[in-house]
Amino acid sequence: MRLLAAMSGGVDSAVAAARAVDAGHEVTGVHLALSPAPASLRQGARGCCTLEDARDARRAADVLGIPFYVWDFHERFADDVVDDFVSEYAAGRTPNPCLRCNEKIKFAAVLDRAVALGFDAVVTGHHARLSDGVLRRSVDSGKDQSYVLAVLTPEQLALAVFPLGESTKADVRREASTRGLAVADKPDSHDVCFIADGDTRGFLARRLGERPGDLVDAESGAVVGRHGGAFGFTVGQRRGLRIGHPAVDGKPRYVLSISPATSIVTVGPAPMLDVTAVHAGPPVWTNGAPVLPFEGTAQLRAHGAVSGARAHLVRGRLVVELQEAQRGIAPGQAVVLYAGDRVVGSATIESTG
Amino acid sequence: MYLDHAATTPMLPAAIQAMAEQFARVGNPSSLHAAGRESRRVVEESRETIAAAVGAGPNEVIFTGGGTESDNLAVKGIYWSRRDADLRRRRIIASAVEHHAVLDCLEWLGKHEDADVTCLPVDALGRIHPAELRAAIEEAPEDVALVSVMWANNEVGTVQPIRELAAVAHEYDIPFHTDAVQAVGVLPVDFTASGVDALTLTGHKLGGPVGAGVLLLGRDVACTPVLHGGGQERDVRSGTLDTPAIAGLAVAVAGAVGDRSARSARLAGLRDGLVRGVVQRVPDAVLNGDPGDQYLDGGPTRLPGNAHLSFPGCEGDALLMLLDARGVECSTGSACSAGVSQPSHVLLAMGASVDRARGSLRFALGHPSTDADVAHLLDVIAPVVDRARRAGMAGTRRESVSVREHTTGADRSEAGGPAR
Numbered sequence: 001m002r003l004l005a006a007m008s009g010g011v012d013s014a015v016a017a018a019r020a021v022d023a024g025h026e027v028t029g030v031h032l033a034l035s036p037a038p039a040s041l042r043q044g045a046r047g048c049c050t051l052e053d054a055r056d057a058r059r060a061a062d063v064l065g066i067p068f069y070v071w072d073f074h075e076r077f078a079d080d081v082v083d084d085f086v087s088e089y090a091a092g093r094t095p096n097p098c099l100r101c102n103e104k105i106k107f108a109a110v111l112d113r114a115v116a117l118g119f120d121a122v123v124t125g126h127h128a129r130l131s132d133g134v135l136r137r138s139v140d141s142g143k144d145q146s147y148v149l150a151v152l153t154p155e156q157l158a159l160a161v162f163p164l165g166e167s168t169k170a171d172v173r174r175e176a177s178t179r180g181l182a183v184a185d186k187p188d189s190h191d192v193c194f195i196a197d198g199d200t201r202g203f204l205a206r207r208l209g210e211r212p213g214d215l216v217d218a219e220s221g222a223v224v225g226r227h228g229g230a231f232g233f234t235v236g237q238r239r240g241l242r243i244g245h246p247a248v249d250g251k252p253r254y255v256l257s258i259s260p261a262t263s264i265v266t267v268g269p270a271p272m273l274d275v276t277a278v279h280a281g282p283p284v285w286t287n288g289a290p291v292l293p294f295e296g297t298a299q300l301r302a303h304g305a306v307s308g309a310r311a312h313l314v315r316g317r318l319v320v321e322l323q324e325a326q327r328g329i330a331p332g333q334a335v336v337l338y339a340g341d342r343v344v345g346s347a348t349i350e351s352t353g
Numbered sequence: 354m355y356l357d358h359a360a361t362t363p364m365l366p367a368a369i370q371a372m373a374e375q376f377a378r379v380g381n382p383s384s385l386h387a388a389g390r391e392s393r394r395v396v397e398e399s400r401e402t403i404a405a406a407v408g409a410g411p412n413e414v415i416f417t418g419g420g421t422e423s424d425n426l427a428v429k430g431i432y433w434s435r436r437d438a439d440l441r442r443r444r445i446i447a448s449a450v451e452h453h454a455v456l457d458c459l460e461w462l463g464k465h466e467d468a469d470v471t472c473l474p475v476d477a478l479g480r481i482h483p484a485e486l487r488a489a490i491e492e493a494p495e496d497v498a499l500v501s502v503m504w505a506n507n508e509v510g511t512v513q514p515i516r517e518l519a520a521v522a523h524e525y526d527i528p529f530h531t532d533a534v535q536a537v538g539v540l541p542v543d544f545t546a547s548g549v550d551a552l553t554l555t556g557h558k559l560g561g562p563v564g565a566g567v568l569l570l571g572r573d574v575a576c577t578p579v580l581h582g583g584g585q586e587r588d589v590r591s592g593t594l595d596t597p598a599i600a601g602l603a604v605a606v607a608g609a610v611g612d613r614s615a616r617s618a619r620l621a622g623l624r625d626g627l628v629r630g631v632v633q634r635v636p637d638a639v640l641n642g643d644p645g646d647q648y649l650d651g652g653p654t655r656l657p658g659n660a661h662l663s664f665p666g667c668e669g670d671a672l673l674m675l676l677d678a679r680g681v682e683c684s685t686g687s688a689c690s691a692g693v694s695q696p697s698h699v700l701l702a703m704g705a706s707v708d709r710a711r712g713s714l715r716f717a718l719g720h721p722s723t724d725a726d727v728a729h730l731l732d733v734i735a736p737v738v739d740r741a742r743r744a745g746m747a748g749t750r751r752e753s754v755s756v757r758e759h760t761t762g763a764d765r766s767e768a769g770g771p772a773r
Binding site: 028067069071072112113116117118 | 670671673674675677678740741743744745
């Protein structure tokens with residue numbers, strides 16, 4: 001097959017491309033330029049779109065002996081991922097930009113372009129297993145990325161290749177080293193790639209301006225503090241609330257909900273974060289709709305806990321009842337349904353109960 | 354099939370040989386002993402060879418590390434000298450289509466040295482009109498530090514009326530610099546006859562080594578150094594002279610200028626066949642820049658090896674990748690190390706739309722180019738353009754057809770559609 005390997009400059013995508021070459025495919029490496037003005041050097045573990053990352057990707061492609069190009073997707077990324085991120089926070093939700101990037105950029109805009117240019121599929125270094133249209137968790141539970149791939153439709157998955165799902169991250173690093181890939185020891189990237197300094201609140205404040213409001217205690221109804229913008233908070237957050245006085249019951253306070261219209265951020269004790277049901281939007285089934293109601297497990301955050309779950313549709317929207325109460329579940333995140341390690345589908349959380 | 358000779362072109366065998374001979378020797382041209390004197394002799398003979406080939410005096414040849422350094426030295430150095438002699442002179446007049454080696458100097462001088470930049474517009478063919486220069490000077494003649502206009506454009510190949518433009522500047526006693534890296538060895542370039550005060554040339558565009566260049570600088574043109582040190586080159590440029598590179602450069606300049614007329618005629622013929630062939634196979638392809646069917650200062654109005662074409666509905670980088678996979682190496686015109694390709698400032702200055710600017714390729718023929726190179730390109734161009742057109746402008750803000758297909762897929766799934 002003619003495969004397009006998306007190469008971030010990290011170790012995973014380099015080894016994924018290498019395995020595709022070994023499997024006898026005709027592989028072309030592409031690094032996605034997602035920032036309009038990429039910085040020269042990486043800062044810590046953030047970002048994957050500096051010139052240094054592009055160079056790392058290019059050097060890996062050199063070692064593999066494959067052609068390499070940089071594809072400029074910064075406008076689409078700005079529209080579909082960054083703007084979405086900002087408007088979701090502005091609406092009081094907590095978006096997952098990696099998931100959005102997979103849904104709209106890597107397995108949509110990039111995939112489209114690849115297919116149009118004559119490629120049969122796109123290879124990435126995601127830690128997940130995919131065969132015969134079935135998406136499953138990686139064998140490395142610590143690195144499993146099936147959660148951020150659960151937004152993909154069967155049509156998108158049919159054109160994706162994930163060569164790393166049967167390997168642990170440690171295996172991948174060892175293999176990179178054996179192959180002479182200089183990125184073998186490169187730190188994992190985490191945090192939001194387009195916020196170079198890691199200051200999400202500052203980034204949002206620059207985009208949205210200050211929107212001061214009250215912090216209100218859910219139990220007493222009292223105003224317990226002021227804030228510069230509701231967008232700076234996420235459900236389940238404890239640190240950085242700057243509540244002047246301890247709560248009456250002496251227990252720590254957490255963000256329970258965010259109301260962008262009134263700029264009110266409601267806080268309360270931990271038990272009030274407990275969620276036993278989520279109401280989500282229309283689901284995307286990764287391999288066709290399951291028998292409903294669906295009995296399996298649900299994951300509600302990247303790297304979050306898993307709960308037994310029962311899911312059904314109400315007027316085309318997904319409702320999930322959880323066997324064990326979960327905390328810190330924010331609207332905007334995805335609820336992903338699993339049958340064992342198999343990804344069944346996902347939907348965006350709209351409200352919790 | 355290498356069709357990117359405007360980026361760099363293979364070295365002439367004689368230039369490689371000249372360099373190899375010097376690599377095997379020791380001697381700093383500034384040393385006073387026999388080995389130094391021998392190196393100095395090679396440098397000075399090279400200087401005389403180059404001077405003779407481009408109509409300059411030997412003392413007007415300043416060796417540099419290449420085109421970018423020569424442009425920096427001319428633009429910054431002449432600006433500083435002219436400003437220091439008269440503090441009113443803070444204005445630099447340059448064309449909108451200059452290479453970044455000039456444009457970025459202007460931007461830097463504007464930010465850090467209080468320079469004002471007056472940009473000369475170009476017409477739809479990319480040409481600067483002397484009347485525009487005159488008008489720009491007339492705004493305030495006493496303010497102008499220098500004028501810089503390239504001899505021929507590296508992207509679209511349009512040749513500028515340099516002799517006439519320099520004459521206009523000289524009516525006001527303003528020094529005139531030209532970046533001639535694409536012109537030397539291809540067009541009749543005579544430093545003295547052109548009347549320019551400073552001229553940039555570089556080795557690797559004409560069969561010499563990368564990293565060796567020259568600034569031709571008139572004897573009476575004041576120019577403040579950029580690099581400070583030993584003052585080896587007329588106290589204008591410092592740094593140990595690179596004897597092997599200079600020897601190779603001299604052989605290449607002499608060789609390229611020596612067979613210029615026959616080679617240029619041959620390349621123009623190949624180029625016309627290329628353009629004709631492409632337009633036959635892709636009828637909506639458009640040639641950018643001057644068609645090259647006129648004469649200017651004894652040479653053609655377009656660089657003979659340059660074919661710069663727009664392919665409506667295609668992205669240049671998609672075309673480049675597809676051609677690369679089929680063995681045709683060309684350029685989108687403006688390489689960008691950041692990977693985020695900006696639409697060409699040259700095409701935009703010529704009034705092209707952003708889409709047209711993005712959908713362009715430059716094929717640049719050079720001394721080794723043959724009929725077979727052009728024939729191979731013509732064999733593959735039509736299916737490549739078809740393919741790229743289907744890929745469209747993905748990545749830009751336009752919705753592609755298959756994104757909608759994916760959305761449709763999602764809709765089906767949302768409605769609990771059938772399993773695959």
